[in-house]
Amino acid sequence: MRSFPHLPDVRDSQAPDDLLTGHLWLLELIDGTGLRFRMDESGLLRFGDPETTYADPETVPIALRPAVRHVRDRFDREALRDAVDDPEGVIFFGVATHYQGTDYDWDRLPPFLGTDVWIASQAGSQAASGTGSFRPPDAAAAIFEGVGLDSVNAVEREVNARDFDPEAYAIPDSAWRDGPAAGVVVRNKRQGRGKLLAAGTATDAGETVPEVDVPDDIEAIVSEYATDDRFERVVDDLDRRNAGATVDAVADRVVEAIARETPVRFGEGSKGTAPDRVRAAIIERARVALDRR
Template identity: 45%
Template sequence: MDEPPTTPPLADAPAALLDGGHLWLREHVTGSPLRFQLQPSGVLAFGDDDSEFASDDVPLPYAHAVRHVRERFDREAFRASVDDVASVTFVGVAVDGSGVAYDWVRTPSFLGTEVYDADHGSVLPPDSVASIYEGLGLAPVNALAKEVRAVDFDPEGYAFPDSNWRDGPVAGVLLADKTGHRAVLRNPAVTGGDGAPDTTVTTPDELVERHATDRWLDSVVARLGVSEDELGFDLLFERAVEALAREQVRAFRDGSVDTDEATVRSAMADRVESYLVARRE
């Protein structure tokens, strides 16, 4: 899988980005970097910005996004559109609580930001990126403005709009032109503190007890979109574990909580079982 070029802060971007041409402004959504590629075998390979995941060993904080892509990506449509599927790497963000806290009900687990074409050694233009993701069943990161004259864009005076995925302003803006220049302008008013871990819990049992409330599990059930008869233990259990790791991802990474996957799953299993028993009484 290819490693596309990173998107630098605007201060470090090539001067050509703002010297001429037109810009697409897209919402900078915080989360964890995720890239994927369709292998000739038909298997989707995934990775973060540093390494590739083993197909049977996806890190738990990424499980929600990997499942989301696997379920929605239209493999046949993609195969029909390119000669070599392995020449394309899809790049985006696994939207989680590592930055700001988004509305988990309406925010997709994955939002596409770039499509990298290895045959040409470049990312595709932002308008193509949007249409490609939409055509393959996935959501691209949302556009805030299209075809803005680069010479008219004033980073110092830019008024950051409201986010499409949370109640509050965007965490930043992704700037892109059609020649491959990219940069991110972060919003200094959004620090990401609302996605901070809960420092009052230290064990998996405490983490599950604090966050997997009846109301929270009700919301997980609502997102499943299944009937009461279809709501089984295994389905709710797996989705609840994924949702916890997504929303409390910092606890899974900063060492503040013992988040060994087996211990987390054990604690969640007990909680889901008691929730379903009470729900059906």
């Protein structure tokens, strides 16, 4: 599966010399982890993050599972087959939205937002790593809409590069939280791209996630983050999708919600929290939440 495109800081020496030329698109930079996927001939979707590809959805990190499920549920496979001759030569890129230091309105923010679409210029699945091109921002947004997915929101379109000063640019408010965006992605029509980060922002490109005090005791984690509101939202979502709001399903989704929406880190080395222990601690709460309905 093709790698994510490089996204250097606009003000860095690694930024393309011709990035700030022509007309620019400014897109909101969403804090999260990159998620890429492609569709096999059978219609099976294959997923990967920036470093890894996953043979099975169960091997996907817990914080990314809501994004994977969201894509699998909404992706219109027939629309892709109708649109291109070789669906396997199309690679979709985006952001699995989860807490990386920026606290979003998680109810409104989709679990996945599309950023890029790569289309191979050769037939066959090997074309994914061969020749081809990324679509311009407006074309990529239309493609995501066509297959049933949301794309990142444009802050400004067709900005003349002569009128854009990255040193003086003020990061705008986010469309997904009460506060500034994590940054902006600057794109031109010739596949040039870069980013401007807000102060203190972390991304999956190597910046450090701001330190937040998180309880290291399972009961304390459950007490702080397995809230009644989180249970209610999970149960409502399962009911809305007729997905079966069983005790086990509610417990699983609450753990996923904690992984996505809070600073708790599951299974990441010696500092990671064991998800099975958190799940076991909230089973009874899940039963109580269902009994109240």
